[in-house]
Amino acid sequence: MEIAAEIILVEDNPSDADLIKRALNKNNVANKILHLKDGQEVIDYLFGEGQWKGRTTTNTPKVILLDLKMPKVSGIEVLKRIKSNPETKGIPVVVLTSSKEDPDIKECYKLGVNSYVVKPVGFEDFSRTVAQLGLYWLLINQQPKW
Amino acid sequence: MANMELNDVQILLVEDNDDDAKLTIHALEKNKMEKNLVRLKDGEEALDFIFASGKFLETRNIAFPPKLILLDIRMPKVNGIEVLQKIKCAPLTKAIPVVILTSSKEDPDIQKCYNLGANSYVVKPIDFEKFALTIKDIAYYWLKVNQPPSLENLYL
Numbered sequence: 342m343e344i345a346a347e348i349i350l351v352e353d354n355p356s357d358a359d360l361i362k363r364a365l366n367k368n369n370v371a372n373k374i375l376h377l378k379d380g381q382e383v384i385d386y387l388f389g390e391g392q393w394k395g396r397t398t399t400n401t402p403k404v405i406l407l408d409l410k411m412p413k414v415s416g417i418e419v420l421k422r423i424k425s426n427p428e429t430k431g432i433p434v435v436v437l438t439s440s441k442e443d444p445d446i447k448e449c450y451k452l453g454v455n456s457y458v459v460k461p462v463g464f465e466d467f468s469r470t471v472a473q474l475g476l477y478w479l480l481i482n483q484q485p486k487w
Numbered sequence: 488m489a490n491m492e493l494n495d496v497q498i499l500l501v502e503d504n505d506d507d508a509k510l511t512i513h514a515l516e517k518n519k520m521e522k523n524l525v526r527l528k529d530g531e532e533a534l535d536f537i538f539a540s541g542k543f544l545e546t547r548n549i550a551f552p553p554k555l556i557l558l559d560i561r562m563p564k565v566n567g568i569e570v571l572q573k574i575k576c577a578p579l580t581k582a583i584p585v586v587i588l589t590s591s592k593e594d595p596d597i598q599k600c601y602n603l604g605a606n607s608y609v610v611k612p613i614d615f616e617k618f619a620l621t622i623k624d625i626a627y628y629w630l631k632v633n634q635p636p637s638l639e640n641l642y643l
Contacts, residue, residue, distance in 0.1 A: 431601035447636045450582040455606045456633045470632055477628040481621055483608045485598040 380414025530565030575604035
């Protein structure tokens with residue numbers, strides 16, 4: 342059976358990934374999250390390559406939550422790939438990172454990120470922010486159909 | 488200096504329909520998010536405001552953009568698509584979050600807006616209460632959750 346994920350979470354840090362999934366689950370979207378652990382995996386998923394060979398790539402997610410600092414392929418590189426390809430350009434990408442560095446923020450906007458969210462430090466704030474983020478991109482925002 | 492507030496705008500609402508504008512502003516007021524809001528009625532005015540030209544030549548500085556632009560698509564003079572395109576093509580304005588807020592559910596519009604770099608596309612709910620809640624969620628997300636780049640060296 343093929344997964345039609347609504348949210349793709351690209352996060353190499355297991356404890357952050359856990360927190361994010363738990364916060365999103367409060368909006369009852371547990372079964373629609375696909376967690377990928379590095380930049381290469383998400384590229385393979387989106388373009389139907391590697392272990393995702395043969396996937397129907399027209400099943401695009403409603404949003405991709407993308408960490409920046411990851412092994413193999415960085416978040417910036419992934420963002421560049423997504424936003425420079427007409428097939429994937431329309432997928433909303435939210436960078437969700439602990440980096441508050443302005444050069445990172447600017448670079449992401451320059452590459453066409455839809456939104457940039459800094460992970461709040463406290464557990465409560467983190468959880469609230471992620472819940473709001475999930476609500477916005479799943480229920481309020483309208484993504485293109487392919 | 489005169490009109491400093493035009494260089495410290497939180498939300499720029501570009502909407503030609505008075506009823507929709509009223510509803511939007513009312514929803515923002517209810518949630519105390521109407522501070523420093525400017526409403527404009529067509530795309531030409533919006534471009535003048537954003538690029539500090541025309542009637543806003545004296546009162547606006549392009550380096551101090553609004554924190555969020557809510558942009559309707561179908562408007563007189565210059566439509567929302569064209570406004571979006573101009574914002575997202577210019578290095579100084581490209582990073583301003585633009586949320587398309589429209590009654591158009593037509594997919595070609597959605598696709599086109601994303602391709603031009605819209606940050607988000609929201610279809611106006613018909614139901615009054617839903618509309619108000621949606622506006623609240625949009626403002627909360629873009630003003631409190633999203634992190635814009637700093638104003639220093641805004642050139643992208």
